[in-house]
Amino acid sequence: MAGNRINIVPTPSMVITSGTVTSVPANVIQTRNNLIRLDQHALELANSASPFATATSTATSSAASSQSGGTSSGGGSSSSSASGVSSSSSSGSSSSKIKSANLSGGDRGSSGKSSGASKGGTSSEAESTVNRVEGEFREIEGNFSKMFFETDNLTTISSQVGSIAVLPCVVRNIGEGVVSWIRRKDYHLLTIGVTTYSSDERFNIIRSEDSEEWPLQIKYVQLRDAGLYECQVSTHPPTSIFVQLDVVEAKAEIFGPSDKYLKPGSTLRLTCRVVQSNEPPLYIFWYHNNRMINYDVHLGVNVSTEADNRFSELVITHSNTLNSGNYSCVSNNAVAASTYVHILNGENPAAMQHGDHGNGVLVGTHLHLLVTVVTYQIINLLLCAH
Numbered sequence: 110m111a112g113n114r115i116n117i118v119p120t121p122s123m124v125i126t127s128g129t130v131t132s133v134p135a136n137v138i139q140t141r142n143n144l145i146r147l148d149q150h151a152l153e154l155a156n157s158a159s160p161f162a163t164a165t166s167t168a169t170s171s172a173a174s175s176q177s178g179g180t181s182s183g184g185g186s187s188s189s190s191a192s193g194v195s196s197s198s199s200s201g202s203s204s205s206k207i208k209s210a211n212l213s214g215g216d217r218g219s220s221g222k223s224s225g226a227s228k229g230g231t232s233s234e235a236e237s238t239v240n241r242v243e244g245e246f247r248e249i250e251g252n253f254s255k256m257f258f259e260t261d262n263l264t265t266i267s268s269q270v271g272s273i274a275v276l277p278c279v280v281r282n283i284g285e286g287v288v289s290w291i292r293r294k295d296y297h298l299l300t301i302g303v304t305t306y307s308s309d310e311r312f313n314i315i316r317s318e319d320s321e322e323w324p325l326q327i328k329y330v331q332l333r334d335a336g337l338y339e340c341q342v343s344t345h346p347p348t349s350i351f352v353q354l355d356v357v358e359a360k361a362e363i364f365g366p367s368d369k370y371l372k373p374g375s376t377l378r379l380t381c382r383v384v385q386s387n388e389p390p391l392y393i394f395w396y397h398n399n400r401m402i403n404y405d406v407h408l409g410v411n412v413s414t415e416a417d418n419r420f421s422e423l424v425i426t427h428s429n430t431l432n433s434g435n436y437s438c439v440s441n442n443a444v445a446a447s448t449y450v451h452i453l454n455g456e457n458p459a460a461m462q463h464g465d466h467g468n469g470v471l472v473g474t475h476l477h478l479l480v481t482v483v484t485y486q487i488i489n490l491l492l493c494a495h
Contacts, residue, residue, distance in 0.1 A: 256282045256342060259321075262350040268330045269357055269387040271442050275315070276325040276352045278340035286342045288323040290314075293337040293351070300325065325352075332356050359386035359443035361393075363436075370451045377425040377450060381438030383418070390418040390440040398434045428452055 259279035268274035280288060290299040290312075299307045303314045311328045327334055335356040341349040364380045371377060383390055393414050394401050402423075403412045409428075414421040418440070425432055433452045439445045 256280065256284060256286060256344060256348065258340075258342075258348075258350045260340070260350060260352075263353060264350075265353045265355060267355045267357060267387055268327075268334075269359055269385075269442060270330060270332060272330055272388055274327040274330045274334070274354055274356075276327070276338055276340075276354060278323045278325070278350065278352070280321055280323060280340075280342055283321065283342060286344055288314075289341045289343070290323075290325045291339040291341060293339055299338075327354075330356055332358060357385050357387060359383055359390075359440070361438045361440055361443050361446040363438055363446045363448045365448070367447075368449050368451065370453065371428060373429050373452055373454065374427055377423075377428045377432060377452075379423040379436055379438075379448065379450075380420075381422075381446060382420045383440050383443045386419065386443060388442060390442055392441055393418050393421040394439045395421070395423045396435075396437040396439060397432070430454060 257280075259281055260277045264277060266274060266276055276290075278288065278290075280286070287302050289301045291297065292299055297307065299305065299312045300314050303316065305313050313326050313328075315324055315326045316322055323340065325338065325340070335354055338352045338354060339349050340352065341347050361381055361383050364382075369377075379395075381393060381395075383393070395403055395410075395412055402408070402410050409425050411424045411426075412421065413424075421438065423436070430452050433450055435447055435449050437445050437447045
């Protein structure tokens, strides 16, 4: 027998170590292959989730492929190790792969170990691999997720005089960056973080903890607040978006001419509406001179207002001379409107008007007065001449 050579063709369940054939349980080989596949799958997931991890995943994938290739070549080297030289190099490679499958030590490779111990080692190794891959994935996401604005650039916000304006600025993945608001027309720094740097206390940041929203609030908006505002993040270089604030001024309007003429006993009807209003008024009050008359029902006053407080009507039946005077339509968030009502006793019927013909009557009255004055001056000149 000493002169005879025995050629041994290794199988996936055999390892040649120092010329000795050792049998490795099939479940250990399966576990090793499963771990390699799991690692490669986790790397593929990381690649698909973050395009910036390409270099890292490529290097790790190459290492995994090398490990898998080493396993296959290990079997091949075992096949060619009958000469004894290749068996030695195959021995070191196979031994390191078995250790990576949580089978360190010579006794782990023996067929005398129970399958229960092998399953326990396999489960522990799989859990460790999953945890490691998840950690790498989180690290990749943290390193390569870039800051961006979710709010569109040049967003336009319309606000009404006296109301509260909120300019949006939503920043994702801000990291260590700091948000600042700047008024562009005079480059006035308004806020840094949640701190207001402007002496105008109407400006402030409203946000909750851990929120990615950095809205700028402007209270009691004025016409001078209109313009462009910059939301800037302290990246390198700084990154910004711009928000346009448009300010409108609501006003009340009373239909008809600014002066109204009536005769006693007729019905006084005034109609008011609030225009250019982004927000509905809280109320509309009618004033006669300096007195609010919305609830003077006992004096013949009837006021009806629509639910949104944008339209109101005042009606006084059987008006008299006491109802003459200035009438104002007043809202909480609009410029007031006024009209003057003249209720005559009937001495000058030509001065009375109804509806929209008052302007013509007034013009005729003024012409009559002018002719009278001119005639009087001519008569005075003639008397002086004599």
